Amino acid sequence: MPSEALMISHYPCSCVKELWVLLIHLLDHRSKWSAAESFWNWLNKLLRTLFEKSSEQRRPVSITHAKDPLGFSWWISVHVASLFQIDRHGVLDEMRQMESNWSFVEELLKQSVTVQDGILEEQLRMHLHCCLTLCDFWEPNLSVVTILWEYYCKNLNSSFSISWLPLKGLTNIIKSPLSMLTLVKNCYCDKQDPDLYKSSSSYIIFLCILAKVVKKAMKNSGSHPWKQVKGRIYSKFHQRRMEELTEVGLQNFFCLFLLLAAVAEIEDVASHVLDLLRFLRPASMSSHGTLVWKGQMAFLLMYAQKNLDIGVWAEKLSCEFQEKAKEFLVSKHDEMVQRHDLWTQLSIYIDGVQEVFETSSCLCPSHEHLLNDGFSMLLRACRESELRTVLSFLQAVLARIRSIRQQLCQELQRENVDRILQSSLSAKERPLAAVAGALWRHFFSFLKSQRMTQVVPLSQLADAAADFTLLAVDMPNTAPPDLQPQPVISIMQLFGWDDIIWPQVVARYLSHLLQNSTVCEALSQSSCVSFQSLTIRSWVRCVLQMYVKHLSEPDLLIDMNPDQVMEKEYMEQLTEMTRLLFTLSEVKNIFSKAQIEYLPNPEDPKQALIQFLEAVGVTYRTLQTFSDKSAMVTKSLEYLGEILKYIKPYLGKKVSSAGLQLTYGIMGILVKSWAQIFATSKAQKLLFRIIDCLLLPHTVLQQDKELPVPMLTAIQKTLPLYLQEILS
Template sequence: RIYSKFHRKRMQELTEVGLHNFFNLFLMLAIVVETEDIVNRVLDLLDFLTPSSITTSRRALIWRGHFAFLLIYVEKNMDISALAEKISNAFREKAKEFLVTKNDYTQRQNLWTLLSTYIDGVQEVFETSCYLSLSEEKLLNDGFTMLLPACRGAELSMVLNFLQVVLARLRSVHERVSQQLQLGNTAPDTQLPLVAKEHHLAVASALWRNFFPYLKSQRMSQTPPSPQLADTAAGFTLLALDIPSKALSDLQPQPVLSMMRLFGWDDMVWPQLVSRYLSHLIQNSSLCEAFSTMGYTSYEALTVRSWFRCVLQMFLDQPSGAVAKTDAERTVGKAYMEQLTEMTRLIFKLSEVENILLKANVGQSVFKQDPKNALVQFIKAIGRTYSGLQTLPEKSAMVAKTLEYLGDVLKYIKPYLKAKGPPEGLQLTYWIIGCLVKFCAPILATSKAQQLLFRIVDCLLLPHSVLQQDKELPVALLSAIQESLPLYLQGLSFICCQSQTQGAYLNQLLGSIIRHYFGRFLPSSPTAAGAGQHPLLTALGSSITAPQLLRLRKTTMHVVRENYLQFKGQAPPPRLASVLAFILEVLQRTQSTELCDIELVLPAVLKCLVLVNELQVKKISTDIVQYMVEGCQAGSGGEHATQLTSVFRQFIQEYTAVYDHRVFSILEAVAVLDQTLVTSLIPTITQSLKDSERKQGLGRNAAQREAYKRLLSHLAEAGQNEIEKLENETD
């Protein structure tokens, strides 16, 4: 009787409210009477509707009605196959329309109303179904392969949220059913778990087939993908762990490993995606167990490598210029920092990392710092752990492990170097890699790791742009180098002392770096701002006389002498006062005089005193001579005194003939500091005087001898004796 009320004409005349009441009536009947029969009749009646007359809101109502019937099926534990196919076919058609409707905003809105109705309905079915054993997979058809690429912003967000719910629900139900099967259920519905498992395989297969290809295609998107993409990828990874057989063929035979390679360990994937993805999985015991069972030992090392990259690339998506950041950019940056902090906390719980920190006596509190500092602490811990190892096999294994942690570290920082920004990215790059060179110097000194060291120097310290001395470097790059250069210099000096095979080449490399940057950071005059900020001063400004610091000092003084203290005839080199001020500050900061200072720069400083009249140059040169003479006097040992005497002897022999008054004046000043030194030089001075007179061929030079006597008068008894000898000489 009820059916007879709804003929074709009546159905076509139904208003939206009437249609709503129509569904309410038949839903009530479906609950109490023969459900399948009622649903079939309703579908027949709905076929009376003219498709062209169905508005979007009415179609959405019809779809909601379909899902209401589906939920009755689910509650009655009936197979939904036929009804699911009908509604999912309609969904496929609308998804296809949505894909081709690019620019018609109204049409997109109308279609999205329907598509979102479908998504909500499917989600409710999955959340309601107790065992997912009623052909729910029919609802996950290939319409989604057309829908996903067409989605934007909030639309995509909704689909990915839905997908996460379905993935989580499938895994949860599958686990429960698997446990029942393991327990050997003897209840009347003992076949149910087996049937359910078959359907679970079908659902998993539909998810992989219709959703995963889109997910995979978004790994390399032009802009950082949404966090949901990482969450969903993690869900698929765990699904691959639970139901490996249904993962796509290109992920087989070890889909979990393939997923980690795609989303967790690939250097080309956005760090935002990687950090969030891995944070879901790092502490998953089942996953760790799976890798252990596979015998895949690099799981932790590759995860640490990804963390290295995520920290280094934290400024990757920021503009290179000094453009003010928008609020949205700041929010993204803050969210990523929070994500990195969480990832860092989890990384520090990995057994390999814990082991290194333990051996290096680093407390677990380090992960509470920001990720940048935590990474530096870890780098220091690696270096300290290596230095504590005793046997060659242990050391070799540690070098290999460190290189595995680093991966192609220069590839991670290349975007900053190419774009020459942003400034924060360059600062971070130079600082982190500088810490690596300094604190892991013993590792980089090994033959296995030396190639990486050479590449670091080529890319960061001696790229083509730096080698062109006349070319200005970008301010941000120069600033980053200035702050971090001491780390590189100290590390390289250590490596120069350690390396057995490449010692000469490494020394040459160290010299090249010093030569290129000494001049770049040297102020035009000693009073210029920032004179005290020279990175070489920072590197040398330590009172430790460790072999590597001596090596650095010797190389620096050699470079300074050869490139910055060379006169062209009588003309002094450019920025001479600044060069001398640098030497003086090294002596003052280290409060020591080394053999290399006396041997390499004292002759040039004495030459400046003789040939240059500029007051500032004279003043600084005098201070340097004073520092060196006093340094040797303060018990630096016989070797220093011998070298000092040798330099002064050579100075006297070279300049007395032409610049006698200046030479004697300098020696007078030195005599005040160290009378013994000048006294020991009397024979050399006398001989030089006589040689000069002989060359002139004019007999005794009265003025020269008078000046010499003035000097001798300051030299106590030995001076007096020499004066008498000179006066008593017969021609």
């Protein structure tokens, strides 16, 4: 089995191994002091006889006929070469100068890649793996690269696959730019996969040899070897050759040039690739466009990983992305094949740009080019699954921007930072602000326009809005003019405190911000808005509307038992919001003044709201002065907001038992607990509206219509709560 060739040694025991070592030292010693042949010359002569096609009578008696002389020669050469590291005392010396046998190996290579002999891919892999191992042992030899390149340049369109062996390497088209770049990185890493035969094609093993030889040669002799290799490889690519490349051929082309860029002159190689890509015909770009995008994006990633200016690639790719996004926007939804092809290319760009941002240690002006108006068009054209991908990208980029800025701030805050470094760090913040500005323009404006629709997945809408809020905390000046002068409060008004936003969005959005102590402290100290009161009001609405499926369609309710009606995800989010809300100082003060030692259990938001309302009523009763009571009434009404609007969906034509039980129960507790508050002139109007809405609905006054049974049941159960306050 070829894959086992490098694992099986040519000596069955250590004694035979020692004999080989002694033979090497003996023959080499004799050759230095006499005309005797060296060990390699002696072995080469014996191995050459295996290839002679003369009669058996002329073959030396000691030589056995080999079924595969070429494979045997590779195998024995590799194992014998490793013994040159052992000195005559049998001690392994890895620093020992190893005598090479390149002249004979070149002969073997020429036979391995001779098409007339019909060498199979499975054999070629074993031969090249042996050659790669020898490249580790010996000094670099450019002739090896030349011989192999002459073979592979003629066969670039081949997949170099083995029908019976599944491949991890180049048999199939590579899925992403990152996986293409990873594949190339594995070719030039110092430690190779011991089982290359199964994991890589012979072409990939050739790339490993190319990388090793070029790296070693440049280390020893500077740039001259690279110029030789470059000349031989570049000369094989011209317009006709580029037009002949199939999809597999293009993939092999990109892997080759990515490898050259990695081990030699990246800018020279990249420039040449851009020139060669111009030779591709429009038909090729149409059929192989996805692969071309992957290859170009892989180069962009390599630039980012090496902290080089990505300007050339960013400009080219972003323009192409904008064109594709425009096509995607105008494409009809029934043109599934076209949309699928376009989305495949667009998603390659999105994934690649995300990787660029996550890889870059700092941002340059070119990063802004990657976030152009193409995203504005793309967002308008996306369906839900596609939107999820784009918004995940947005969140990743926002997180990366904030992370880089925090690092810059930490460096600026260090002691003894000189003016030059301070100026340098400030300069790094400018492209950061430019990228943030692009995100506000192309993404936030879309989220803002869709906050009341059902287009954007609610969880991602809340997450993205929260991320933009945190960006506004860190970099307020980057926010658009319509959010100024206090962008954080403006965004919270849009996504956290607006009564027409879905409660699912509000609960998730505010939970993100409530767990950020920096945001809470800054807003609590702000004199222009009562942050905690507005947040409590939003929480009250979220609890009251826990059984409303869609706020945009208030009559669409689910009539099941309460445990089934509540969406599990929303209940978990509401529980988390309740837990965080009860950490606010304003809430703690209310329970403290009411002399309630233990805060409610957040696992039951409904019960927590009941206890909160009761605590407000108790707190009011403990106040002595008129001014304190008046202020408390104002604050209490602020907590409730437009509470009758919150419960209105439950009072529509379609009745929800769970919603009505929740509404009448909590409103009854409210009326009972706030009896003294509702006795004031400020709150009395609200009390009358509650009674009119819940106890005297219009159906009661219409004799020809019966009161819905769930509503009648809810009224009967909670009527004592209302009567206690009214009678008092």
